[in-house]
Amino acid sequence: MEQKFFLKRVLSGIVGLVVEVLAPQPCPGCGVFGHGRGGWCESCFENLPWFAGSFCRRCGRPLGLSPGGLTPPLCGDCFNEPPFDNVRSACFYEGVVAELIVRFKYSRALYLLNPLGEILLEGFRRHFGNEAFHFITPVPLHRERLKERGYNQSALLAGFLAKRTGIPVNPKAVIRRRNTIPQVKLSGRERRNNLIGAFAVSERALEQIRGRSILLIDDVVTTGTTLVETAKVLKRAGAARVCGLTVARSGHS
Numbered sequence: 225m226e227q228k229f230f231l232k233r234v235l236s237g238i239v240g241l242v243v244e245v246l247a248p249q250p251c252p253g254c255g256v257f258g259h260g261r262g263g264w265c266e267s268c269f270e271n272l273p274w275f276a277g278s279f280c281r282r283c284g285r286p287l288g289l290s291p292g293g294l295t296p297p298l299c300g301d302c303f304n305e306p307p308f309d310n311v312r313s314a315c316f317y318e319g320v321v322a323e324l325i326v327r328f329k330y331s332r333a334l335y336l337l338n339p340l341g342e343i344l345l346e347g348f349r350r351h352f353g354n355e356a357f358h359f360i361t362p363v364p365l366h367r368e369r370l371k372e373r374g375y376n377q378s379a380l381l382a383g384f385l386a387k388r389t390g391i392p393v394n395p396k397a398v399i400r401r402r403n404t405i406p407q408v409k410l411s412g413r414e415r416r417n418n419l420i421g422a423f424a425v426s427e428r429a430l431e432q433i434r435g436r437s438i439l440l441i442d443d444v445v446t447t448g449t450t451l452v453e454t455a456k457v458l459k460r461a462g463a464a465r466v467c468g469l470t471v472a473r474s475g476h477s
């Protein structure tokens with residue numbers, strides 16, 4: 225019975241997505257109908273809060289100038305060798321980008337996959353344009369949460385990027401073993417404890433992970449704890465390189 229309900233949610237999600245993709249959408253920034261990338265008009269796309277400024281070369285966290293006026297190459301956390309190689313974000317989590325992500329994630333606004341996917345693609349081109357990845361994989365959602373929401377927003381974004389870049393997508397390389405409290409409700413230390421042991425690599429994906437270069441996709445990075453924990457299990461399973469890309473980076477770190 226429960227399975228049937230789940231299937232119905234998934235199917236209605238897919239039908240909704242098809243309808244919404246086919247119907248023209250106004251620019252999410254200004255409301256004007258156009259034919260730009262993912263529905264964005266040129267000017268709104270150009271003026272998105274693109275990630276810029278100095279940042280940690282490893283985790284992508286924005287960095288201020290040190291007293292000497294120089295920007296250190298790494299943030300304090302990354303001197304302790306995080307499990308990922310690079311994390312980058314397309315935009316800052318603010319304005320229209322933050323608004324769209326919230327609607328995409330919590331209000332079933334699946335038609336926003338196109339405008340958000342285009343932002344992610346642009347971020348990929350800017351930050352990972354010269355890198356070769358064996359596959360793309362999303363940060364997983366626990367199946368209970370998936371049942372509630374009907375879709376994993378990060379998996380949709382990963383699929384979009386895969387289609388547009390031609391890089392294969394492996395939607396279930398990492399699985400979520402435990403259902404955890406949503407990270408947004410927790411402080412930094414609680415976030416880390418909350419996720420310990422939450423992820424695992426799926427048995428079936430083991431062979432595909434060893435020695436591979438993998439790009440992890442999530443919608444937003446805040447403290448980076450989720451990406452750290454996901455990357456950890458991939459590295460433990462023998463991944464050669466694990467990078468992360470998100471649509472946006474939230475300011476508080």
Ligand SMILES: [Zn+2]
Pocket residue numbers: 251252253254255256264265266267268269
């Ligand atoms: Zn516009």
Ligand SMILES: [Zn+2]
Pocket residue numbers: 280281282283284285298299300301302
């Ligand atoms: Zn860092």
